[in-house]
Amino acid sequence: MTQKPSSPSATTEAAKTQPDAQHTSEHAAQIRQTRIDKLDSWQKLGHNPYPYHFEKSHSNAELQTKYDHLENGVETEDIVSVAGRVMALRNSGMFIDLQDPTGKLQVFSHKENLSPELMEALKLVDIGDIIGATGTIRRTPRGELSVKVTHFEILGKSLLPLPEKYHGLTDIETRYRQRYLDLIMNQESRNTLVKRSRIIMEIRKLLMEKDFLEVETPMLQTIAGGAAAKPFITHHNTLDIDMYLRIAPELFLKRLIVGGISERVFELNRNFRNEGISPKHNPEFTMMELYQAYADYNDMMDLTEEIVTTVAKNVLGTTTIDFQGTEINLASPWPRKSMIDCVKEETGVDFAAIQTDEEARAAAKKLHVEVEDYDTWGYALEKVFEVKVEHKLIQPIHITDYPREISPLAKAHRDNPRLVERFETRVYGWEIANAFSELSDPLDQRQRFEAQMAQRDHGDDEAHQMDEDYITALEYGMPPCGGLGIGIDRLIMILTNSPNIRDVIAFPTLKPKA
RNA sequence: GCGAGUUUAGCUCAGUGGUAGAGCACUCCCCUUUUAAGGGAUAGGUCCUGGGUUCGAAUCCCAGAACUCGCACCA
Numbered sequence: 043m044t045q046k047p048s049s050p051s052a053t054t055e056a057a058k059t060q061p062d063a064q065h066t067s068e069h070a071a072q073i074r075q076t077r078i079d080k081l082d083s084w085q086k087l088g089h090n091p092y093p094y095h096f097e098k099s100h101s102n103a104e105l106q107t108k109y110d111h112l113e114n115g116v117e118t119e120d121i122v123s124v125a126g127r128v129m130a131l132r133n134s135g136m137f138i139d140l141q142d143p144t145g146k147l148q149v150f151s152h153k154e155n156l157s158p159e160l161m162e163a164l165k166l167v168d169i170g171d172i173i174g175a176t177g178t179i180r181r182t183p184r185g186e187l188s189v190k191v192t193h194f195e196i197l198g199k200s201l202l203p204l205p206e207k208y209h210g211l212t213d214i215e216t217r218y219r220q221r222y223l224d225l226i227m228n229q230e231s232r233n234t235l236v237k238r239s240r241i242i243m244e245i246r247k248l249l250m251e252k253d254f255l256e257v258e259t260p261m262l263q264t265i266a267g268g269a270a271a272k273p274f275i276t277h278h279n280t281l282d283i284d285m286y287l288r289i290a291p292e293l294f295l296k297r298l299i300v301g302g303i304s305e306r307v308f309e310l311n312r313n314f315r316n317e318g319i320s321p322k323h324n325p326e327f328t329m330m331e332l333y334q335a336y337a338d339y340n341d342m343m344d345l346t347e348e349i350v351t352t353v354a355k356n357v358l359g360t361t362t363i364d365f366q367g368t369e370i371n372l373a374s375p376w377p378r379k380s381m382i383d384c385v386k387e388e389t390g391v392d393f394a395a396i397q398t399d400e401e402a403r404a405a406a407k408k409l410h411v412e413v414e415d416y417d418t419w420g421y422a423l424e425k426v427f428e429v430k431v432e433h434k435l436i437q438p439i440h441i442t443d444y445p446r447e448i449s450p451l452a453k454a455h456r457d458n459p460r461l462v463e464r465f466e467t468r469v470y471g472w473e474i475a476n477a478f479s480e481l482s483d484p485l486d487q488r489q490r491f492e493a494q495m496a497q498r499d500h501g502d503d504e505a506h507q508m509d510e511d512y513i514t515a516l517e518y519g520m521p522p523c524g525g526l527g528i529g530i531d532r533l534i535m536i537l538t539n540s541p542n543i544r545d546v547i548a549f550p551t552l553k554p555k556a
Numbered sequence: 557g558c559g560a561g562u563u564u565a566g567c568u569c570a571g572u573g574g575u576a577g578a579g580c581a582c583u584c585c586c587c588u589u590u591u592a593a594g595g596g597a598u599a600g601g602u603c604c605u606g607g608g609u610u611c612g613a614a615u616c617c618c619a620g621a622a623c624u625c626g627c628a629c630c631a
Contacts, residue, residue, distance in 0.1 A: 067565075067566085067600075067601070067602090068599095068600065068601085069565065069566070069582080069599075069600035069601080070565090070566060070600090072582075072583080072599080072600075073566065073581085073582055073583090073600090076582075076583070077582095130591085130592085132589095132590045132591070132594095133587080133588055133589075133590055133594085134587080134588075136588060136589075136590070137589075137590050137591075139591085148590090148591085150589080150590090152588085152589085153588095168582090169581075169582095182589065182590080182591095183589070184589075184590075184591075185591095186589095186590085186591070188589095202566075203566045203567080203581060203582070204566085204567080204581080205566075205567040205568080205580095205581085206566085206567040206568055206579085206580045206581060206592085207567090207580070207581080207592055207593090208567095208568080208579085208580065208592040208593075209567070209568040209569085209579095209580080209592090210567080210568085211567070211568090212567090212568070213567085213568090213623090214623070214624065215563095215622070215623045215624085216567095218623090219623095227567095269630095269631085270630085271629095271630065271631085272629085272630090313631085315630070315631075317629055317630050317631090318557085318628075318629055318630070320625095320626095320629090320630085321624095321625080322630085322631075323629090323630065323631070324631095327631065329631080472631085473631060474631095476631080504629085504630085527631090529631050531631085532631065543631095552622090552623085553621095553622070553623090554622095555621085555622065
């Protein structure tokens with residue numbers, strides 16, 4: 043508390059003795075030192091180089107809107123205070139492009155209005171600095187809305203040069219590693235991440251309106267259940283046990299349904315999967331899972347459509363979107379087609395007519411789909427679907443009625459014991475949602491887990507683990523229940539026309555630089 | 557994990573086995589109502605790293621690193 047946060051000697055000395063580790067070339071050091079010297083000069087003029095507060099009267103966008111009808115060359119006497127980052131300096135600082143999160147505004151400095159001291163101090167302002175300026179609103183003869191300043195101050199000196207103004211920052215690695223630079227330079231990056239926030243807010247809002255209770259369940263789990271995936275392993279020191287970062291919240295959310303905390307719960311948060319990284323996969327990703335008592339998977343299809351179309355309308359203002367040159371129409375209702383029918387239409391092979399695993403494998407091989415010798419009817423069906431059908435499902439569609447053996451948490455289909463009541467919603471070929479009529483029969487659930495354990499013995503280390511406590515919960519009785527999971531990052535990619543998942547995650551996982 | 561590609565100034569990019577280049581940014585001078593770029597001058601380099609071939613390597617070869625894309629795995 044007694045320490046002055048920014049004494050001149052501290053600032054200058056630290057800079058001279060500790061050059062920025064990331065910019066060690068002579069040229070970079072020169073640029074940086076020049077700016078530190080300017081900061082020093084500013085301070086010697088009696089200013090706090092890192093002040094505490096600035097009274098900003100308007101955002102740039104507010105002023106652009108408010109003075110939209112101000113004609114070229116017209117000056118007002120309206121006094122405003124603006125603040126933001128200097129993105130361009132023209133004519134020795136007479137014209138400054140000031141950027142704030144809402145947009146750009148020009149700051150105009152003229153000796154008629156600025157004291158000789160501040161006129162001189164204008165030379166201390168660099169591109170990249172955060173400044174605040176107070177003055178009157180005018181529109182230049184060329185049509186640029188400007189603040190004609192009577193006073194300005196440096197609110198945050200930039201010691202490092204920004205990327206070039208014309209091409210900006212395009213290096214993909216730098217954009218992800220130094221996201222702050224990307225956000226300063228690229229409007230598109232700002233738009234995408236702002237839209238992400240709005241999309242998530244709209245989902246929460248809709249679910250809360252529908253009486254869903256937002257809950258939190260463990261990220262650290264002793265059994266990584268609820269999905270088929272490789273978990274991250276970590277260690278709790280005082281308990282001296284290994285724990286897993288969750289791959290899904292599913293089993294805990296259904297415990298809450300058993301407990302009756304609410305008939306409708308949801309969780310919107312991170313999952314972690316220790317698998318490959320790709321344009322569609324980040325090790326930590328955001329999932330929304332919800333459970334609704336007394337509902338089935340048909341209700342979940344309705345709800346999926348409502349969520350996606352509501353979000354699209356409220357955030358984008360339309361349900362017709364462009365994704366990488368492909369027009370996608372999100373307007374409800376979306377077709378619902380069974381996996382078996384999809385495969386039949388695409389390949390002519392009717393898996394419903396196939397009785398044995400052997401026949402199923404033969405049918406797959408005949409379609410040039412690779413199958414393992416131990417693959418059952420269901421696995422063969424799924425593999426054929428993935429190879430032959432999946433990529434063709436560009437417009438939104440619910441693929442229904444999955445094979446029982448690949449869906450150990452879904453309730454048996456009411457009309458066909460080989461199937462379960464599960465669907466996946468596909469948009470642009472991607473799985474956007476995955477949902478079931480939840481399996482609530484504890485005896486059946488135990489058998490499913492046991493079948494999964496057998497898969498594990500076959501070498502499938504992503505098969506589900508036995509969760510005795512979960513079965514115990516079911517034995518106390520769970521209402522019929524619909525469950526739905528939506529991959530939030532993928533949905534945001536589609537809605538923001540982002541081809542890479544890293545574009546929709548502020549700080550995606552990267553390997554540290556050596 | 558496998559394959560292909562990329563890596564040169566702060567940024568965006570050229571580059572021939574023979575002294576390292578441009579534009580923007582930076583610094584200085586001139587200039588005062590401009591819109592990526594007014595005029596002029598200066599300065600700025602671990603050519604990703606480590607080996608090798610060669611009289612000589614940013615360039616050719618080998619190994620490694622990070623990134624990108626595809627495949628595998630998955631959402």
